Amino acid sequence: MIPLTAAVIGEENIIGQIGGEAEAKKHLADLGFVVGGTVTVISTIAGNLVVNAKGSRVGIGREMAQKIFIL
Amino acid sequence: MNLRIALAGNPNSGKTTLFNALTGSNQFVGNWPGVTVEKKEGRLRHHDGVTVVDLPGIYSLSPYTTEEVVARNFLVHERPDVILNIVDGSNLERNLYLSTQLTELGIPVVMAINMMDVVRKNGDRIDTAELARHFGCQVVTISALKGEGVLEAADAAIEAAQTAKPMPMHIFSGAVEHAIAHIEEAVLHDLPAEQQRWYAIKIFERDEKVKESLHIDEKLLAHMDTDIAAAEKELGDNAESIITGERYVYVAHVMKSCYKKQDRTKLSVSDKIDRVVMNRFAALPIFALVMFLVYYIAVSTVGTWVTDFTNDGLFGDGFHFLGIGRGKYEAAVTEYADETLFASETLRPTILRAVNAEVVGADEILAAIDDRDYFAFEETWGAYGPAVIEHLAHGSEATATLLTETFDAILAGAPAPDGYGAWVPGVGVLAERGLNKVGAAEWLTSLIVEGIIGGVGAVLGFVPQMLILFLMLAFLEACGYMAxxxxxxxxxxxxxxxSGKSFIPMLVGIGCGVPGVMASRTIENERDRRMTVMTTTFMPCSAKLPIIALISTVLFGGAWWVAPSAYFLGIAAIAVSGIILKKTPMFAGEPAPFIMELPDYHMPSVGNLLRSTWERGWSFIKKAGTVILLATLVIWAGSKLGFTENGFGFSVDMEIADSILGRIGNAFKWVFAPLGFGSAEATVATFMGLLAKEEIVAVFGVLDFMGMTRLAGYSFLIFNLLCAPCFAAIGAIRSEMKSHKWFALAIAYQCIFAYVIAFIVYRIGALFTAPVTLLSTLGFALALLLLAGMIFLLLYPKKQTKRDK
Incomplete structure (x- = not known):
């Protein structure tokens, strides 16, 4: 498993694991980031990521993205 | 009929647009009890006794963000008669995740699918009948922006409230349902049947807030925990994740049967815009350009025009209605000036002498004479005339009086604007005339005209500019760029x-600190929000510009770097404060990780923009208006009551030095002596700055500054830019902090910070520019010590706290 920050831009990936505090994890889940779900990195800017999850576009900080692992 | 409809849905799903369409102008904006999240309520159009409540936009009913807590507390404790769940059809999957939770509450739900036009345009299809069957509720389609199907959705909601028996349709896996059944039986059997399921699921998720609110017996809790743990073991995950995961699986299952997606590889419009706007090279230049435009329009050009109109026209002398008669008036004045003022052969040489003697502002007067521009002359003479006269008179009081009277007579003899066209006098002028007509006492006229109208006018003068700024911010927010x-x-x-969200308050703060501080509400994390509230007013607001302009002209000969240095100072103060405060235990810990939905770009409707502009503007007027009125009265009394030869009394022409205010200034001037400006006038000016920062210039004119060294003047500028803001902004800080302790801390921090910075700059500078004495050497040593302390705090590694690990 590799962190989301290392994903190829434009490729659809499946989330394998999400780490971090329970609170942040839950917030990610509410926004559509769940284990088994898909996530696509649309672009990176200054280390932060713009990703697509469950059809919506979400901006996510690098610290957060490093805790999302893709298969 | 007395019925309540709650609007619930994801952020950016068009909820506010729907709310506006449903209620028209019958809205009441307030805050939810105990928090600063906006609460909106309104009466449904064409229906009696139906209230619509606009809940904050949420993704889930979990207890982690303020919005979620507010929304779910309302739904669970107040139990509205029906929930109108607005769902963004173009983003169905994520939106339905919230719907699965709403339908568990035991409250009738009507689902309104918004943005159907986008769905159709994409060639996608949503089977609403199938969706209704899965969720066990009525499903309607609407276009909130165009107002289509909106009232029908409300009718459906009213009908559901009266007839529907809510019935949760979604069922979790066996192990979870088993545990939920146990929980319902063990602790929730006293609750009404339809409410039990939601509570049971929350207890299963180990939601601390729900557990606390139910006051469950410890033993029972422990007993239930074995059930939960059993389910966790069977499904190999923690309870909260199990529930979330199963909801998404269920939504995916529903999507399969009722959503047909057109296969497309084409990029959406938003993707195309983002390709440019969020490009890693272009993003910052584009952002800088947008900010420049906002600043240029709201502060430099249009903003200045409207501010000048309100300050000089509406609350000043007056204005020509629609400009009728202004041309004639200007022609008459020019003619008059050519015959009198500019006809004088001695005027130009006299002023030239003052210019050669480097009297401040004399060059500007000279330029006005050379341009034969009467209005420019009147303005520059008003500001710098006294300094020129002082120079010309060589200390002779008689000469000075004679010169003053001569110029005053010429200026007074100019044609008055009210003789031409449609002249509308200012509010103050009108009030004064009216009061004189009814024979009001002198003190009453002074109180109303100078105290109340003058003070409140100073605040209201900023309103048009604020409205322009708010309008542009509303557009940036609504179109999706702000995120x-x-x-x-x-x-x-x-x-x-x-965090990135701190930027918006600081941007607004360039216009005015009051809405700037209020804009900090969008920051969910409490520490980040407090930090932003504490530091936002370091940005020089538009009321501070006159101080910067005056000091730059008078002391630095209009040097180009003074104004930018003020902004740099503000930004540096924010950065330094951020780094230092973060190392104190109160603010310890990383800022909340950034996760934010970037909504699709879309063109907002004019109605919504105007409404949002007005809402912000109105809360600014209310806040600034009430605080300022009170403060104005106190300051007015302090400056008009005083000790003259005739003993203590009231006089409309009270000299500042004799007034109570002047006496207080005199008593406290020692406080500012170490900063280089320990005069009574400077002290009074600083106090008056608390009323409104531009008052500093009103009290502390050109002549007072000329007695100062450049260094002392800059130190005065530093202190007044950074110290506690005006009363209106202080009031805003108070209400956003929601705590006396935090409020006091913020104000104290700002004042001490301002003092320390001004002290360091003045004392270190003084060693090189002033004669060295024992005192100045001691001051220098202390300043170095403080500077070293600050650098230490900046570089000192942060202690690892538990949170960080």
Whole structure:
């Protein structure tokens, strides 16, 4: 498993694991980031990521993205 | 009929647009009890006794963000008669995740699918009948922006409230349902049947807030925990994740049967815009351009025009209605000036002498004479005339009086504007005339005209400018760009312990600190929000511009760097404060990780923009208006009551030095002596700055500054830019902090910080520019010590706290 920050831009990936505090994890889940779900990195800017999850576009900080692992 | 409809849905799903369409202008905006999240209620159009409540936009009913807590507390404790669940059809999957939770509450739900036009345009299809069957509720389609199907959705909601028996349709896996059944039986059997399921699921998720609110017996809790643990073991995950995961699986299952997606590889419009706007090279230049435009329009050009109109026209002498008669008036004045003022052969040489003697502002007067511009002359003479006269008179009081009277007579003899066209006098002028007509006492006229109208006018003068700024911010927010700005700037702000969302308050703060502080509400994390509230007013607001302009002209000969240095000072103060405060235990810990939805770009409707502009503007007027009125009265009394030869009394022409205010200034001037401006006038000016920062210039004119060294003047500028803001902004800080302790801390921090910085700059500078004495050497040593202390705090590694690990 590799962190989301290392994903190829434009490729659809499946989330394998999400780490971090329970609170942040839950917030990610509410926004559509769940284990088994898909996530696509649309672009990176200054280390932060713009990703697509469950059809919506979400901006996510690098610290957060490093805790999302893709298969 | 007495019925309540709650509007619930994801952020950016068009909820506010729907709310506006449903209620028209019958809205009441307030705050939810105990928090600063906006609460909106309104009466449904064409229906009696139906209230619509606009809940904050949420993704889930979990207890982690303020919005979620507010929304779910309302739904669970107040139990509205029906929930109108607005769902963004173009983003169905994520939106339905919230719907699965809403339908568990035991409250009738009507689902309104918004943005159907976008769905159709994409060639996608949503089977609403199938969706209704899965969720066990009525499903309607609407276009909130165009107002289509909106009232029908409300009718459906009213009908559901009266007839529907809510019935949760979604069922979790066996192990979870088993545990939920146990929980319902063991602790929830006293609750009404339809409410049990939601509570049971929350207890299963180990939601601390729900557990606390139910006051469950410890033993029972422990007993239930074995059930939960059994389910966790069977499904190999923690309870909260199990529930979330199963909801998404269920939604995916529903999507399969009722959503047909057109296969397309084409990029959406938003993707195309983002390709440019969020491009890693272009993002910052584009952002800088947008900010420049906002600043240029709201502060420099249009903003200045409207501010000048309100200050000089509406609350000043008056104005020509629609400009009728202005041309004639200007022609008459020019003619008059050519015959009198500019006809004088001695005027130009006299002023030239003053210019050669480097009297401040004399060059500007000379330029006005050379341009034969009467209005420019009147303005520059008003500001710098006294200094020129002082120079010309060589200390002779008689000469000075004679010169003053001569110029005053010429200026007074100019044609008055009210003789031409449609002249509308200012509010103050009108009030004064009216009061004189009814024979009001002198003190009453002074109180009303100078105290109340003058003070409140000073605040209201900023309103048109604020409205322009708010309008542009509303547009940036509604079109979707604001979320991107916050995202792009997040990394930068993170270095100073702030988040990308802190940017918006600071941007607004350039216009005015009051709405700036209020804009901090969008920051969910409490620490980040407090930090932003504490530091936002370091940005020079538009009321501070006159001080900067005056000091730059009078002391630095209009040097180009003074104004930019003020902004730089503000930004540096924010950065330094962020880094230092973050190392104190109160603010310890990383800023909340950045996660934010970047909504699709869309063109907002004019009605919504105007409404949002007005709402912000009105709360600014209310806040600034009430605080300022009170403060104005106190300051007015302090400056008009005083000790003259005739003993203590009231006089409309009270000299500042004799007034109570002047006496207080005199008593406290020692406080500012170490900063280089320990005169009574400077002290009074600083106090008056608390009323409104531009008052500093009104009290502390050109002549007072001329007695100062450049260094002392700059130190005065530093202190007044950074110290506690005006009363209106202080009031805003108070209400946003929601705590006396935090409020006091914020104000104290700002004042001490301002004092320390001014002290360091003045004392270190003084060693090189003033004669060295024992006192100045001691001051220098102390300043070095403080500077070293600050650098230490900046570089000192942060202690690892538990949270960080």
């Amino acid at each position: 991107r700005i916050a995202f792009v700037l997040d990394r930068f702000f993170r270095r100073f312990g702030l």
